[in-house]
Amino acid sequence: MQRSPLAPKRFPTLADVSGVRLAGVAAGVKRRGKLDLFLAELARGTAVAAVLTQSRTASAPVDWCRSLRPTGRGRAIIVNAGNANAFTGRVGAEHVRRMAEATVARLGCRTRDVWVASTGVIGEPLPADRITAAVPKLVNSLAPGNWGSAARAIMTTDTFPKGASAVTRIGAKNVTISGIAKGSGMIAPDMATMLAFVFTDAKISAPVLNNLLRRATDRSFNCITVDSDTSTSDTLLLAATGCAGNRPPGAANDAQLRPFADALQGVLIDLATQIVRDGEGASKFITIDVSGARSRRAARRVGLAIANSPLVKTAIAGEDANWGRIVMAVGKSGEQADRDSLRIAIGGVDIAMRGQRVGDYDESLVTEHLRGTEIHIGVDLAVGRGRARVWTCDLTHDYIRINAEYRS
Amino acid sequence: MQRSPLAPKRFPTLADVSGVRLAGVAAGVKRRGKLDLFLAELARGTAVAAVLTQSRTASAPVDWCRSLRPTGRGRAIIVNAGNANAFTGRVGAEHVRRMAEATVARLGCRTRDVWVASTGVIGEPLPADRITAAVPKLVNSLAPGNWGSAARAIMTTDTFPKGASAVTRIGAKNVTISGIAKGSGMIAPDMATMLAFVFTDAKISAPVLNNLLRRATDRSFNCITVDSDTSTSDTLLLAATGCAGNRPPGAANDAQLRPFADALQGVLIDLATQIVRDGEGASKFITIDVSGARSRRAARRVGLAIANSPLVKTAIAGEDANWGRIVMAVGKSGEQADRDSLRIAIGGVDIAMRGQRVGDYDESLVTEHLRGTEIHIGVDLAVGRGRARVWTCDLTHDYIRINAEYRS
Numbered sequence: 001m002q003r004s005p006l007a008p009k010r011f012p013t014l015a016d017v018s019g020v021r022l023a024g025v026a027a028g029v030k031r032r033g034k035l036d037l038f039l040a041e042l043a044r045g046t047a048v049a050a051v052l053t054q055s056r057t058a059s060a061p062v063d064w065c066r067s068l069r070p071t072g073r074g075r076a077i078i079v080n081a082g083n084a085n086a087f088t089g090r091v092g093a094e095h096v097r098r099m100a101e102a103t104v105a106r107l108g109c110r111t112r113d114v115w116v117a118s119t120g121v122i123g124e125p126l127p128a129d130r131i132t133a134a135v136p137k138l139v140n141s142l143a144p145g146n147w148g149s150a151a152r153a154i155m156t157t158d159t160f161p162k163g164a165s166a167v168t169r170i171g172a173k174n175v176t177i178s179g180i181a182k183g184s185g186m187i188a189p190d191m192a193t194m195l196a197f198v199f200t201d202a203k204i205s206a207p208v209l210n211n212l213l214r215r216a217t218d219r220s221f222n223c224i225t226v227d228s229d230t231s232t233s234d235t236l237l238l239a240a241t242g243c244a245g246n247r248p249p250g251a252a253n254d255a256q257l258r259p260f261a262d263a264l265q266g267v268l269i270d271l272a273t274q275i276v277r278d279g280e281g282a283s284k285f286i287t288i289d290v291s292g293a294r295s296r297r298a299a300r301r302v303g304l305a306i307a308n309s310p311l312v313k314t315a316i317a318g319e320d321a322n323w324g325r326i327v328m329a330v331g332k333s334g335e336q337a338d339r340d341s342l343r344i345a346i347g348g349v350d351i352a353m354r355g356q357r358v359g360d361y362d363e364s365l366v367t368e369h370l371r372g373t374e375i376h377i378g379v380d381l382a383v384g385r386g387r388a389r390v391w392t393c394d395l396t397h398d399y400i401r402i403n404a405e406y407r408s
Numbered sequence: 409m410q411r412s413p414l415a416p417k418r419f420p421t422l423a424d425v426s427g428v429r430l431a432g433v434a435a436g437v438k439r440r441g442k443l444d445l446f447l448a449e450l451a452r453g454t455a456v457a458a459v460l461t462q463s464r465t466a467s468a469p470v471d472w473c474r475s476l477r478p479t480g481r482g483r484a485i486i487v488n489a490g491n492a493n494a495f496t497g498r499v500g501a502e503h504v505r506r507m508a509e510a511t512v513a514r515l516g517c518r519t520r521d522v523w524v525a526s527t528g529v530i531g532e533p534l535p536a537d538r539i540t541a542a543v544p545k546l547v548n549s550l551a552p553g554n555w556g557s558a559a560r561a562i563m564t565t566d567t568f569p570k571g572a573s574a575v576t577r578i579g580a581k582n583v584t585i586s587g588i589a590k591g592s593g594m595i596a597p598d599m600a601t602m603l604a605f606v607f608t609d610a611k612i613s614a615p616v617l618n619n620l621l622r623r624a625t626d627r628s629f630n631c632i633t634v635d636s637d638t639s640t641s642d643t644l645l646l647a648a649t650g651c652a653g654n655r656p657p658g659a660a661n662d663a664q665l666r667p668f669a670d671a672l673q674g675v676l677i678d679l680a681t682q683i684v685r686d687g688e689g690a691s692k693f694i695t696i697d698v699s700g701a702r703s704r705r706a707a708r709r710v711g712l713a714i715a716n717s718p719l720v721k722t723a724i725a726g727e728d729a730n731w732g733r734i735v736m737a738v739g740k741s742g743e744q745a746d747r748d749s750l751r752i753a754i755g756g757v758d759i760a761m762r763g764q765r766v767g768d769y770d771e772s773l774v775t776e777h778l779r780g781t782e783i784h785i786g787v788d789l790a791v792g793r794g795r796a797r798v799w800t801c802d803l804t805h806d807y808i809r810i811n812a813e814y815r816s
Contacts, residue, residue, distance in 0.1 A: 057739030057747045087735045089748065089764035122732025123765050232739055310718070310803075311811055318812030324530025327495045331465030331640050339465045340497065356497035357531050395718075396812070400805050403719055404726030 006277035006285050006373060006393070007160040014147040014165040014178040018201040019043030019241025023141035024153030027134035029082035029120070029127055035153035037131060038079040039138045040197060041107060043241040048074035048115060049209040051217045053234035060085045060092030061116045062233055064100075068112060072206025075109035077197055077237060078116055078135075081154050081182070085118040085126040086232040095128040102132035106139040117195055117235045119156055119182065151180040154195055157402070158184045158278050164270035168263035171256050173246035175202040177267050179238075183275040184226070196221070196236045196271050202260060203242035204249060211252035212261055213238045220268035223300060223390045225307045226279035238264075276391045281398030284316050286375045286391065292343075293386035298335045302381065303390030305333035313395035316375055321366040323351045330379060341382035348376065414685035414693050414781060414801070415568040422555040422573040422586040426609040427451030427649025431549035432561030435542035437490035437528070437535055443561035445539060446487040447546045448605060449515060451649040456482035456523060457617040459625045461642035468493045468500035469524045470641055472508075476520060480614025483517035485605055485645060486546075488539055489562050489590070491528040494640040503536040510540035514547040525603055525643045527564055527590065559588040562603055565810070566592045566686050572678035576671035579664050581654035583610040585671055587646075589679040592634070592686045604629070604644045604679050610668060611650035612657060619660035620669055621646045628676035631708060631798045633715045634687035646672075684799045689806030692724050694783045694799065700751075701794035706743045710789065711798030713741035721803035724783055729774040731759045738787060749790035756784065 021041045030036040042048075050069050052062050068074070078099055085092050100114035118126065141149075151161035165178040179198030204212070213236070221236060242248075249257045277285055288306050293299035306312055309329040315322040326344055330337050340355035347369025350358050369375070375394075429449045438444040450456075458477050460470050476482070486507055493500050508522035526534065559569035573586040587606030612620070621644070629644060650656075657665045685693055696714050701707035714720055717737040723730040734752055738745050748763035755777025758766050777783065783802075 053739075054742070055736070055739030056742070056745050057735050057750070084732075087732065087747070087750075087760065087764060089762070091764075122735055123760065232736055310807070314808055314811035317808070320812070324492075324495065327465050327530055328463070328640055331461075331463030334462070334464070337464050339495070342465070342495075352495065352531065354497065356495060356499075395808065397805055397808050399718070400722055400725070400803065400808055403722035404728070404804070 002159065004159045004278045004282060006282055008274070011148055011151065011161050012163055012165065014163050015167055015176045016144040017176050017178050017199040017241065018243035019046065020199045021142040021144055022146040022150045023138050023143070024146060024149035025134055025138045025141055027080065028130045029080050035149055036081045037134050037138055038150050038153040039103065039142065040077040040199065040239070041142050042075050042239050043243055044075070045242050046074055047072055047204060047206040047209050047240045047242070049206060049213040049238045051213060051236040053232060055232045057087060057232050059118060059233040060088060060096045061118045062235060063093065064096045064116050065235060068115060071112060073113065074115050074239060075113035076103050076107055076115070077239070078103050078114060079118065079154050079195065080131055081119050081156050083118060083120040083124060083126050084122050084233050086122045088123065088125055091125060095126040098128050098132055102135040106135055115237055117233065119154065119195055119233055122232060147178065147180060154180065154182040156182065157280070158182050160278060162271055162274040164267045166263040166267050168259045170202055170246040170249065170260050173244050175200055175244040175246060175260060177263055179267055179271055181271040181275060184278045184280055194221070194234045194275060198238045198267060200240045201242070201244040202240050203244060203246050204240045208249060208252050209238060209240050212257070212264060216261065216265040216268045219265055220272040223388065224272045224276050225304055225392050226276060273391050276393050279393035280402045281396040282393030283396050284373050284375050284394040286316060286377065286393060288377045288379070288390045288392070289387070290379050290381065291387040292380040292382045292384060294336050294384040295386040296388050299386040299388035300390060302330055302333045302335050302337070302379065303388050305329045306377065306379070307390050307392035310395055313392070316370060317394035317396045319367065319370040321346065321363050321370060326377065326379065336383050337381040338383050343380040343382065345378040346376070410567065412567045412686045412690060414690055416682070419556055419559065419569050420571055420573065422571050423575055423584045424552040425584050425586050425607040425649065426651035427454065428607045428647070429550040429552050430554040430558040431546050431551070432554060432557030433542055433546050433549055435488065436538045437488050443557055444489045445542050445546055446558050446561040447511065447550065448485040448607065448647070449550050450483050450647050451651055452483070453650050454482055455480055455612060455614040455617050455648045455650070457614060457621040457646045459621060459644040461640060463640045465495060465640050467526060467641040468496060468504045469526045470643060471501065472504045472524050473643060476523060479520060481521065482523050482647060483521035484511050484515055485523045485647070486511050487525040487562050487603065489527050489564050491526060491532060491534050492530050492641050493526040493534040494530045496531065496533055499533060503534040506536050506540055510543040514543055523645055525641065527562065527603055527641055530640060555586065555588060562588065562590040564590065564592070565688070566590050568686060570679055570682040570686070572675045574671040574675050576667045578610055578654040578657065578668050581652050583608060583652040583654060583668060585675050587675055587679055589683060591683040592688055602629070602642045602683060606646045606675060608648045609650070609652040610648050611652060611654050612648045616657060616660050617646060617648050620672060624669065624673040624676045627673055628680040631796065632680045632684050633712055633800050634684060681799050684801050687801035688810045689804040690801030691804050692781050692783050692802040694724060694785065694801060696785045696798045696800070697795070698787050698789065699795040700788040700790045700792060702744050702792040703794040704796050707794040707796035708798060710738055710741045710743050710787065711796050713737045714785065714787070715798050715800035718803055721800070724778060725802035725804045727775065727778040729754065729771050729778060734785065734787065744791050745789040746791050751788040751790065753786040754784070
């Protein structure tokens with residue numbers, strides 16, 4: 001698969017996170033000796049927060065993570081790519097347990113301290129033997145700086161590995177946040193999932209960590225779409241080892257946590273938008289700002305209606321200033337909007353104001369903007385103060401090619 | 409534009425409806441002298457029922473029809489293609505009124521007896537002068553059997569005209585139902601709308617007619633999708649002239665109305681599925697039966713989640729038995745389903761039962777079915793008795809070509 005034209009130049013340098021060791025090896029789930037097994041070992045006392053898919057047909061590993069969530073802690077995260085272990089019946093749950101137990105046997109923690117995720121084809125039994133057989137090699141490879149092979153080991157149809165990092169402070173202490181993600185569509189051809197694993201050495205209790213994660217997810221991963229299809233396996237884990245030695249904050253709205261919350265959101269947005277930049281067939285990266293909505297939630301819903309509209313996405317792929325399709329998408333979102341005050345801009349050029357095209361509209365300026373790869377759409381609904389930013393990519397022949405011609 | 413490979417062989421013969429005269433002429437809204445203006449003249453006393461788009465950015469003609477709906481009657485329907493008169497501000501409403509008034513001047517009814525619809529590009533002012541100038545010619549062309557030119561005059565990017573007809577009984581009286589429709593996507597490139605106009609000589613009061621129309625729409629037009637994009641202008645009108653002279657039924661659930669209600673639903677399903685068969689780029693016609701849902705509404709929602717999934721649609725375009733994508737779509741619908749009892753079949757071949765792939769699954773049988781053009785998907789959710797049938801088409805390179813390359 002050719003590298004996405006929207007890919008960053010290179011994999012970024014990620015800061016090591018004290019209390020975290022990483023490994024990525026090839027277990028033979030993917031073909032041709034590609035990396036497909038990832039392990040993160042976490043220091044004793046690590047708090048873990050999780051955001052999991054809302055799908056009603058969630059995978060066996062998602063069920064497992066959901067059952068661990070109340071514990072709020074973890075000593076390891078093990079992930080395979082190449083098979084999603086979704087829709088695999090009772091044997092699927094058993095395979096999850098075997099992955100956890102194989103990890104426990106080498107790391108000496110408890111089974112319920114091991115978080116598990118899987119990504120790949122849906123409905124086929126997991127080759128669990130190959131995975132458990134590779135665990136010793138995996139554990140031997142653990143090292144603090146293995147971000148690159150970790151990010152590669154969770155890829156499916158991704159065309160580049162994804163990582164992001166930030167250094168911030170809690171009180172007087174420096175803390176680090178580093179994470180990796182995979183995804184190339186909410187679901188990739190034949191495959192499932194968006195996965196992200198983020199690590200910090202901050203000392204933060206699990207309830208506060210969950211609260212922070214939920215808020216930051218709401219403004220990052222929950223604001224992206226490639227094709228509107230939600231995976232059976234979406235999993236986002238945030239592990240806080242506590243090795244930074246900061247005084248643990250009592251609540252998520254603790255003023256001391258502000259820089260950390262901002263940095264966390266920055267890292268998640270960075271990872272989430274990298275997924276969009278690797279969207280199947282993407283040739284344009286699209287940022288949509290919605291303002292004037294009744295609420296932030298309403299603004300996001302309108303933004304996603306625009307971002308998910310195949311007609312908006314194909315117009316942008318065709319570099320066609322077909323703004324009527326944005327009007328249509330606002331209308332179908334179901335959210336309140338004042339049609340006769342609606343304002344639409346593309347690339348900063350006002351196209352429509354007060355419910356109709358502006359008098360001196362110059363389409364050539366918009367067409368010029370659409371020839372680039374970084375597209376901006378602005379919409380003001382004129383009914384309130386809610387705003388949201390949403391990211392997506394265009395819909396191209398390559399999307400069809402990848403998804404209609406992949407298996408056959 | 410090439411005729412859809414799923415098009416019927418020819419335009420069907422539609423029965424004349426007593427009390428209805430039709431005309432289709434070229435007013436110069438579309439280019440190259442194509443038919444673009446349609447008029448139906450309705451006998452005195454005609455009851456009219458309407459179903460209109462739910463869009464929050466509805467067009468000016470939709471606003472007009474909404475204001476007429478409480479009157480429950482009409483003497484004419486005038487429709488132009490080539491310009492949707494949507495997002496056109498105050499001047500848009502004025503143009504609707506001018507279309508109605510030009511009709512009144514020749515037919516001698518009242519302005520509020522004239523229903524108006526428009527379909528085409530969004531955001532550009534309607535060339536109202538050309539339309540009003542063509543009304544005399546339009547009125548002179550009125551005749552009972554002009555179904556073909558009527559159906560052509562409302563087309564935009566449709567590749568074939570759409571019509572359907574049925575003869576049924578109310579009590580001892582024969583009654584006729586004939587209708588036309590247009591649409592090639594919930595919204596066509598650059599253009600907007602699904603329109604349908606259905607006529608009957610039955611004598612039925614407006615409240616009963618509205619009730620019948622709503623029920624039949626719920627099982628026909630509200631069960632189709634091409635690309636999940638809802639138009640600003642969707643309009644479905646049902647006009648009952650009363651010329652058949654049947655005894656008017658007192659309520660929609662009157663036993664005498666059963667055959668009429670069935671025939672009406674049949675005509676609407678026929679028109680609706682013709683729109684799907686003309687779906688942009690369509691190469692396969694897909695019927696999805698969902699059973700075992702908590703309710704009919706839940707079943708339809710699951711069916712539409714499958715029908716709207718770009719990954720399901722591209723898999724079918726690629727003749728790829730990638731049933732994991734159906735699992736995914738069921739999961740993302742948000743409706744209750746029993747993952748571990750879910751049953752999935754394609755082309756009548758059971759693929760998954762009790763939450764996993766069947767033991768002796770033979771993919772070649774499904775692949776064989778997918779090579780055809782009439783595809784069937786069956787899903788049982790195992791949580792209730794609700795069922796629904798939904799229709800869609802596949803997502804192909806031609807969809808991208810039509811929508812990304814149309815204007816540019």
